Amino acid sequence: MDINVTGVWERNVTGRGVTVAIVDDGLEWTNQDIRDNYCKEGSWDLNDHDADPTPSNKKDSNHHGTRCAGEIAAVKNSYCAVGVAYRANISGIKVLDGPMTDSLEAEAFNKNLQMNDIYSCSWGPDDDGKTVDGPHIMALTAMRYGIDFGRGGYGSIYVVASGNGGRKSDNCNYDGYANSIYTVTIGAVDETGHMPFYAEECASMLAVTYSSGTSNLRSIATTDWTQRGASGCTVSHTGTSAAAPIAAGMIALMLQVRPCLTWRDVQYLIAMTAQKVDIDEAHWQRNGAGLYHSHKHGFGLMRAWRLVNAAKVWDTVPWMTSYLYDSGDLNMQITKGQHNPLKLKYEVTESRIHGYDLFALEQMLVTVTIDHPCRGQLGVVLICPSGTRSVIGSPRSLDRSTKGFDGWTFNTVRCWGESPIGNWTLIIRDIDQMKYGPGFLKNWKLKLYGTPLTPEQFQIRKRRIEDSMSGQYLNDSFNLPCPEPPVTAKPDENMSQKTLKFIVLTGCFCLLVALYETFEYAACYREEKKAERSRMMEELVSRMSSQNASGVTMETDSIAQDTHRYLNTSDGRGEYIQLRDMSSADADLAGNSMKSNSEENIYQASSASDVIGHDTSSTQVIAHVQSDHSNRSVINVNESFTSPGENRNPLPPSRHSIYDNLVSNVTQGANSDQPSVPNGALYMSRDSRSTLSSLDDDDDEKRTLLSSSSK
Template sequence: MPKGRQKVPHSDAPLGPRPTCLCLELAGLFLLLPWVMGLVGAGGPGAQGLEGLSWAVRVDSPEGEREEQSLEQRADALAQAAGLVNAGRIGELQGHYLLVQPAGHRQAPQVEAVRQQVEAVLARHEAVSWHSEQRLLKRTKRSVHFNDPKYPQQWHLNNRRSPGRDINVTGVWERNVTGQGVTVVVVDDGVEHTIQDIAPNYSPEGSYDLNSNDPDPMPHPDVENGNHHGTRCAGEIAAVPNNSFCAVGVAYGSRIAGIRVLDGPLTDSMEAVAFNKHYQINDIYSCSWGPDDDGKTVDGPHQLGKAALQHGVIAGRQGFGSIFVVASGNGGQHNDNCNYDGYANSIYTVTIGAVDEEGRMPFYAEECASMLAVTFSGGDKMLRSIVTTDWDLQKGTGCTEGHTGTSAAAPLAAGMIALMLQVRPCLTWRDVQHIIVFTATQYEDRRADWITNEAGFSHSHQHGFGLLNAWRLVNAAKIWTSVPYLASYVSPVLKENKAIPLSARPLEVLWNVSRMDLEMSGLKTLEHVAVTVSITHPRRGSLELKLFCPSGMMSLIGTPRSLDSDPNGFNDWTFSTVRCWGERAKGTYRLVVRDVGY
C-alpha cells in the first residue's frame, strides 16, 4: 500500500476541576453550560484606595445595636480617629471596610510617620478585630510563552493575524492540559526520536519497526530523502516546548511513539500487527496514509486489517478502545472521494479532513459522507502550511515550514484527542466520536453543503460536522456521560438482479427497519450507517450512489469519478455515512443508484 497521502505537497467557557473518572452506561443528551465568572460591580471600594495608603479593617458589632447601622457608623468613627476616610464596605464581606488616606494628604512626605500613626490607632481601637495595610500584589496572566523560534509561525495554534482561525488550544495549555499521561503512536515511515523536539517525549515502549522487525522505528535514508513524513506528524503532536528549537506540539505533554511500517512492502498481516501493536501502552493511533488518491482506486483494510481495527476498539486501552485517527485523503484534484477509502469508511476510525488557514476546502481535499470533522492544514502556494519538526538529511535543520495535506490535519486531531484523554482517561472510542460530533463548529465555505439532520446536527460532505476546537473538546470531555454499549442492526441481503439505467431513471432499492427489528438488536438512534454492495458494471466510475435515511437525510456515498474506468464494478464494498447521526433508526431506507453516462 503506497504512501499516497503524504506526498501532496478562543475560549468559549472556563475549564473546571478535573472530575473523577466515572463512566456511566447511561443514554441521553448532554448540555454544555458556560460557567459565569462573578465580576465586581459598583457599590464598593475600587482602585482609588491604592493611590495612597489604605487599610482593610474588620469592625466588630456591639451587642444589642442594629448591626449594619452600627458597623457603618463605627467604621466612620474609626476612620476619623485614624485620620482616614471610610471608602465603604469591601465587596460582600460583612464588617470589612477599606479606610484610605484623604485625597489632599496622599502626597505627604512623612509617609512612614503616617503609617505608624495609623497602625497605632488601629492596633488599640476596641472596634477593630483585624486590620491589614493594603499593598500592591504582583499577579501575572497565565498566558503561555514559548522560546521555540518557529512558534510564532504556527498559526494553526495561535493565529495572531486572523484571531479565531486556529484550533483554540492556548487556553487549554494555560490550565495545564497538555496531554500528560497519554501516548500517541504515529504509524508511518518511522520517527526520528533523537531529535531535540521529540527525544524528551519519546516512548520506546510503544514503538516498533515492522519493516526491519526490531524495536527501533528510526527512519532509514532513501534515495529521495523522503522518509520524514512520520517525524513531521510526530512533531505536530508532541514537539517539546521551550527548548529554543523549531516548534511546539498540540499535546506537548504527551508521549509519542512510532511504528515504522510504510518504508517497504506492506501486507495485510503487517497492517493488522501495526493497528494492535502495544495497544495497552498506545492510546491513539495517528495514520496519515491510505490507498492511492488517484481518482480510480477502491481499496482499504483487508480481512486482517479490519479484524485488527475491531479488536483494537474492543480490547485496546484497557477496554475503553484504541482511538484510530485517519486522514481523509489528498485526491481532490483527481475528483477522488474518501468513501472509496476503506479506512475512512470504517466505523472504528475518526476520519479527518482539512481546511486551509482561511477556512476553505483546499484543492487537494477530498469529500465524503463518512467525514467526521476537519482541522487546519496548508492550502495553495499563497497560503501558509504547517510548521513542524523534520528529519532532513540534506538540510539538517530539524524543522520545516511546508508540511501540508490531510497528512498534516490528522495528527492535529490526534493531539487534540490526547488533550481530551488527559482530562478524562475513561472516554471510550465512541465517546470520542460523539464529543467530536457535538462540539465541532460549522465553518463558512461557499463550497460546503451544510444540512441539518433530524437530530439537529449540521454536516457537510466537505467539512464533516465542522472544525475541531480544542477548548470545546476538552470542556465536553470533562462533563461527558459515557454513551451506551454499541448496538447494531444488519438487514437481510437484498438481491435485485436489475440493470442500472442511465441517469433519467435510476435504480432504487428500499428496505424497512421495523420496531421489532430494533428491539431485538437494542439499537435506538443512529451513528454510522453502512451499506455493503456488489454491483456489476462495465465502468465503475460512471456510478452514483445516494443513501436516504428514514428522515429523508441524503448521503452521497458514491460519487462518479471520471478517471475510474474499472470494468468490474464493486465487489462486497462497504460505503458508510455519518450524516444521520443521532436520528431515529426506525423506518424506510432508500438506496438510489444511477449511471451518469461517463
C-alpha cells in the same frame, strides 16, 4: 480562526499521561523537539525488526513520520514549533519504509497495544481517482481487536487522513480506512477555513483540522528530520497528512481530562462539538438530531477548547448495537441517465427492530454488489428516514474498471443521533458518459449502528455540552466517576504478525476441511453405507452359522443410527451376554442382574435367563439366552415383541429390507443339515419403542423357532 488550544494549556491540559503512536515511515526521536517526549516502550521498527524506529535516509520523503510527530507532541521550547499536546508521549511504529502487506498493517495496528492510546495514520490507498481498497482481513481483524482490548478495554483510537485525491475527483468513501466505523476520519481546511484543492469529500468524514492550501497560503510548521541536509524544522508540511496529527493531539488532550473515554465516546464528542466552517456554503445540511454535516468538512472544525470541556462532563455512551437488512439475490438493471435512477426502499419499523435496543443512530453502512462495465459512472445515494441525504459514492471519471463493486461497503455519519424508524431509500445512478452497457444490482445490505441512547437523551447531552463551554468544570476538583471498560480483562500479549497469520490460516484450513467433508458425504456416503450394511449382514449370517464360533456377534449400525452394539455369548453354554458401549440408561433397562466392567464399558448379564436390551426412538436390539435340554441353541426373530396394550410405531420403511434379509438368511441357515450354533437367542423388533420382556422356554406361541446350523 484557530484550533483554540491555548485556553486548555493555561489550565494545564497538555496531554500528560497519554501516548500517541505515529504509524508511518519512522520517527527521528533524537530530534530535540521529540526526545524528551519519546516513548521507547511503545515504539518498534516493523521493516527492520528492531526497537529503533529511526527512518532510513534512502528516500527523501522519509521525513513524513517525524513531521507528523512534531505536530502532536513537539516539546514546549525555543526550537521550531510546539505540539498540540506538548507533554504527551510520542512513539514511532515504522512500517512504510518497505512494501506494505496485510499482515504488516495488522501488526502495526496492534503494536504495543497497552502502551499506545492513539494511533495516528496519515496514509492510505492510492489517491488516484480509480482505486477501491481498504484494510484486508488481517488488518481489519487487528483493528477490531484494538477497539475491543486497547487502552485496557476502552478501545484504541485510530485517526486516519481522508486522502489527497481531490484533484482527481476521488472520494474518501472508496478508501476502506476512511470509511471504517472504527476510525476517526479527518479532512483538511486551509487557513481561511475553505476546502483545499487536494482534499476529498465523503459522507464518512467526521471532522476537519487545519493544513495547507494554495501556494499563497501558509502550510504547517513542525519538526523535521535532520538527514539529507534538513534542518530539523520545516514550515511546509502539507495535505491531509498534516491535518490528522492535529486531531490526534486534540484527542490526547481529551484523554488527559477523561481517561475512560471509549473509542465511540471520542467520535460522539467530535460530532457534537465541531463547528461549521464555510458557513455560506449550501453543502451544509442539518440532520434530524440538530447536527450539521458537510461532505467537505464532516461535522466541522475540531476545536480543543470545546472538545476538552465536553469531555470533562461526558458520561460513557451505552453499548453499541446494530441492525442488518439483506436484500438477498437480485438482478435489477440500473437505468442509464441522470433523471431515471434505480431506487430501492426499505422500511424499518418498530416491530422489526424490537429487541435490538437501537434508538439513536451513529453510523450507517451500505454494502453493494454491482456488475458494471465502467464502475466510475455510478453514483450512490442513501436517504435516511428524516430526509438527510448522503452521497456515499460519487462518480469518478478516471475509474473505468469493469469489476463493478464486489461487496464494497460505503459509510455515512450524516444521520448521527437520528431515529432509525422509517423509510430508507437507496438511489443508484448511472451518469452514462462513456456509453457502456447497462449495470445490474445483485445485492445490497443496510447495516445500522447505534445505541440504546434515546433521541431525547441525546438532546440532553447536547445541552450539557453547551453548558460546559464556559470552562466552569475544567478544574481538578470536578471529575465524573469512570465506569468499568466494556472489556475489563487485558490481554497478556499483543496479537503478533505470526498470531494473526495463524488465525487466518487456521480458519482457511477449517473451511477447506468442512467443504471436503460436505462433498465426501454427498458423493460417497450413500454407497459406502449400502456396502457396509451388506457386509454386516453377511458377517451376521456367517457367525450365526459357524460351528466353532464362540458366540453370536451383531453390529447394529445397520439398524440404529451412529451406534455400535456388540452382542456375544461367552463360550456357547449361555453363561452370560455382553453388550459393549451400552449407556448407563440401557443398563438400567436390563435390571439388577447387570454389572459393569468400568474399564471396557461392558455390561454383563449374570445368568442365561436375563435379558439385555437397548431401547431408542429408532430401533432396539433385545437379546435372550436360552438353552434347551438337547444343548441346541435357538435363534428367534420376533416381529412384534411388545407388551400388551401398548401402541407401537413401526420401523421406517427403509429398515424393513434389513429385517427381511435377516429373516431370510437365518431361515436358510435353519434348513441346512449342519451342526447348530452355540447357545444364544436374538430378538429383533420392528417396533420403534418396544419394551423389554422375557420369554419362557415354553412360550412358543410368541416366537418363531428357527434352528440354525453352520454351512
